[in-house]
Amino acid sequence: MPDGYNGKIARVDLTSRTVKVEEPGEVVYRTYLGGGGLASYYLLRELKPGIDPLSADNILIFASSVISGVPIAGMVRYTIAAKSPLTGAYGEAEAGGFWGPELKFSGFDAVIVTGKAAKPCYLWIHDGQVEIRSAEGIWGMETGPAQEMIREELKEKRARVALIGPAGENRVRYACVVNELKHVNGRTGMGAVMGSKLLKAVAVRGTNKMTSHDPEKLRELSKELTELIGRHGPNMVLHKLGTSNLVNAINNQGILPTRNFRTGYFEKAEMISGEKMAETILKREEGCYACAVRCKRSVEILSGPYATSGKYGGPEYETLSSLGSLLCIDDLAAIAKGNELCNRYTLDTISAGVAIGFAMECYEKGILSRADTEGIAFTFGNPEAMLKGIEWIAYRKPGLGDLLAEGVKIAAARIGKGSEKFALHIKGQELPMHDPRGKTGQGLSFAVSPTGADHVRAPHDTPFQVAGPNLGRIAPLGILEPIPARELGPRKARNFTYLHFIWSLYESLGVCNFVAGPVWALTLPKLVEVVQAVTGWETSLWELMKVGERTVTMARVFNLREGFGRLDDTLPDRLFEPLESGALQGKGLDRGEFDDLLTLYYEAMGWDPEEGVPTRGKLAELNLFWLDEYIRERRRVR
């Protein structure tokens, strides 16, 4: 039983084509854990503020965690982080699949990429080695063929490849990174950062066995969790219908984003629902390393304009809404095709959908016309517009494609003519498919997320409307009473604060929030046991929650250093307007109440209410006093 933890980090400088390996030591691992925690630590220390995110000065980090690769469901996710070209703020996105564990098996916890290659390249990381190899032969390729070529060249069919397609190469500001063609680091444009560095892919393969402090305990925990997943209601639904189970549920709540967020009710929701998918195009359930949930979908359409093979996976809830209800598109096959295109080109489906929705609303209002759309009617409900839009964006087709590739914030600023109010973004990142008018904690989450509008920074608060077993699962946080989803005020501030610490912890540990989290099988105390069994640390939920809080605060400091402040922590005007139909027809958020919620949140975080700058004492408390010099100038003079 080895006690403690240490691991290796590879540093790759693409400019000088050099590789170094370092061991940060146990205290760094225990303080930051991995993923978002470790990535923010390095970004804050090494990234200069004010740099162009698409220049050689950006730093791109791939990070697994101290527990990644442990053979227990849900411990698989890895982080890609850099300064975001979409927002100019802290950028981070996680993905599941097999890549994260494989990085660990290859001998590394993280890879830090600096500089810019002279010619297209990719990294080949295997068994403690890091090679920088030429990607000139595959530059320009879509993800599918590129992955195949890499595996052939390496003579390693089992190489796991995280890579970019044309959208990444073309530096679409919301280009994603995909591994195994279907697991996606979706948000904040990490694919564009890869593209800007001429880094096509990172292929990993390893046979290192993970050593852990208490393998017997891990086997027990794994067995227990697997059994529990098999009979745990919410996980059973997720297995059966995937995240697409949410389409009907959220539509019934009146908050399924529809018609560019004008309403939360899509009459045709049933047509694009998880149930419909299961009846029609579903090929099989898929999953990630060691996971019994298997919430991923693979869909197949054998013929016709939307034919798709299933190797690019299938649409998640977010995509069903962003390429579906948001655009009033009720053709499930067309959405599946759109999803495939996004994975081939490496486009984030959420931002792509919102960009197209923006264009559709501009078109409806006469701000755009057929002259701008090659004669295609950019009307809500038209699948052709959606599919063409995706292609144009990925290839930055001069005109509308190139414009939308910049994200709706820049696009609206360029178009003008009042189009800004149709651009649904926060800090430049497009809104995910959740409407804060029906769940206020989600609104706060969107507003304060360091990555801009992002739905994986804290859980939706819907489950907390009801007491019972769901609430029981967050009781170890001291949250003992249900909070109505639409409530604003002190109780909501508290709930959100605690829950986003946990979410932030998940992102640092690489834990899937469909395995852990308030409604899923793995309880918080069990997660503590997993960390303890791997590392031998006598840790606690206190210590782990504080890593979550630390990580949130680090991202805040990153953004303050880049000039962001309270004015950036807001929601698009549309969310303060009444919903046009559905269960919450007529309901909008109240600006005054929302603003007070924001103040309560800042204060709960130990940040000043004016700009959200952490106090010196809060930095001290979080063992982050080394960041004080970065924000001293932002601190209000008392």
Added chain:
Amino acid sequence: MPDGYNGKIARVDLTSRTVKVEEPGEVVYRTYLGGGGLASYYLLRELKPGIDPLSADNILIFASSVISGVPIAGMVRYTIAAKSPLTGAYGEAEAGGFWGPELKFSGFDAVIVTGKAAKPCYLWIHDGQVEIRSAEGIWGMETGPAQEMIREELKEKRARVALIGPAGENRVRYACVVNELKHVNGRTGMGAVMGSKLLKAVAVRGTNKMTSHDPEKLRELSKELTELIGRHGPNMVLHKLGTSNLVNAINNQGILPTRNFRTGYFEKAEMISGEKMAETILKREEGCYACAVRCKRSVEILSGPYATSGKYGGPEYETLSSLGSLLCIDDLAAIAKGNELCNRYTLDTISAGVAIGFAMECYEKGILSRADTEGIAFTFGNPEAMLKGIEWIAYRKPGLGDLLAEGVKIAAARIGKGSEKFALHIKGQELPMHDPRGKTGQGLSFAVSPTGADHVRAPHDTPFQVAGPNLGRIAPLGILEPIPARELGPRKARNFTYLHFIWSLYESLGVCNFVAGPVWALTLPKLVEVVQAVTGWETSLWELMKVGERTVTMARVFNLREGFGRLDDTLPDRLFEPLESGALQGKGLDRGEFDDLLTLYYEAMGWDPEEGVPTRGKLAELNLFWLDEYIRERRRVR
């Protein structure tokens, strides 16, 4: 296996002679746990600000906790709380022994006493019943005879009696409460509050069995802990020498309070040490309910002026210093006698010693003379002065006794003539026997303690000088590196903040900090298991630490409401002066550094740095928003 927890609270109004029983419900118990947490909850809700602590308006609370009485070492302590007559601030003191568990067995978790009796009375609580009985026959008696009379009258030899002697009846502002004649709720004058209500005693006896969620688990935990205590180094020392083991150790560090805190080195320390006690007057080790540590001493002196039987226990470290080194008294027998007198009269030995030390320094400086001391030389080193002083104070003998009975703050104000600088107190409470010049965390603890100078609000930071197993025991808090005892600054602010949450938790759970705590046998994760096994709550160290933080914040709000603020969170001037001799000769605290440490602490707590007022957001985060109205006026207008 009952799941969850509920208990009963007895409300006794002495004015109307009525008793009511209430059940606060599971959410209240889980949020406040018991002890200091539960007591502050009720005091904040029910005590009017600005009242005279010695009037019928004060509310006196006796509180055990959800785990009190569980047959595991160290789960025995109970709290007495009220507005303190010594400080005018929040008052609270814990005691061990058997009384706390017995209260639980009698059917109650807590007793809330309001009003004032028309004639002396005592409470008899047994098997779910509360009787108010006449104490006219025992009023005026010392504790020994009074306890005997009560037991005889009740025909119950096993009644556990918490009571006051003459000092409490005479409302000496630092009168304590004693149970079994030797376990003491020492600080903040809770005995004076009993005296002011004409409440002589609270006798408890019960045969209720505690029900718990998982008795088998509790048996396991108990067995494990008992075995561990038997071979755990620090606990073995404590068993062998009691807290008196500290005399030599602290003297060697140069911070044994001597000559009224002018130096930290007492040449004769060896003569009053634990080792000397073990060789000479020690009769036997004693302990509390279910505890294997047995750190208490009983001493016996068969003849001579200092003869003592052992039924009043024996001096702890604090007493060896406050009646010994502080006064330069090197006669262990005299100190033992002084300890006996304090327990007979119910005088807090710390405040009594500091009051006498104050008088001695005034005498040395000519501010007091033989005319004030009935001809006795009030010189450092004179045991007669110490023993006479104790008697005069307890009986409020007109002149010096009555004056010192007010505490050194009031006494110095009355005497004037520069005597204020010899009055070693914070917020009116006399300094315990720890010198912050050698352990800065202790200084911060003294300064911010809601009860005034108090050594049980957070651990001394000496153990944290060294890495190794001691540090390992606080690693679940995320404290991973040793902090030198004399360091000030951000790391010290962080350590103190976390450790005082834990201490505050102990006071709410009634856990002994010689069983739990950074150097003792019971680890923090094990404590979580104890709470879980008793209650069935799936709790965590996060939830429990937050109870600690919540309780600290409630006491802060209590004091803010009474008018206290930053200026009250300070240390006596003497601690900024250099020590006159010993290992730290020449060392004093730096005012600027200490002031900055205080600011860091306020900010780490989510309090404004001007007055230490919790922000609205911090109240929300701690589920204490109901307190906002109490401090709204104190909140700085931004």
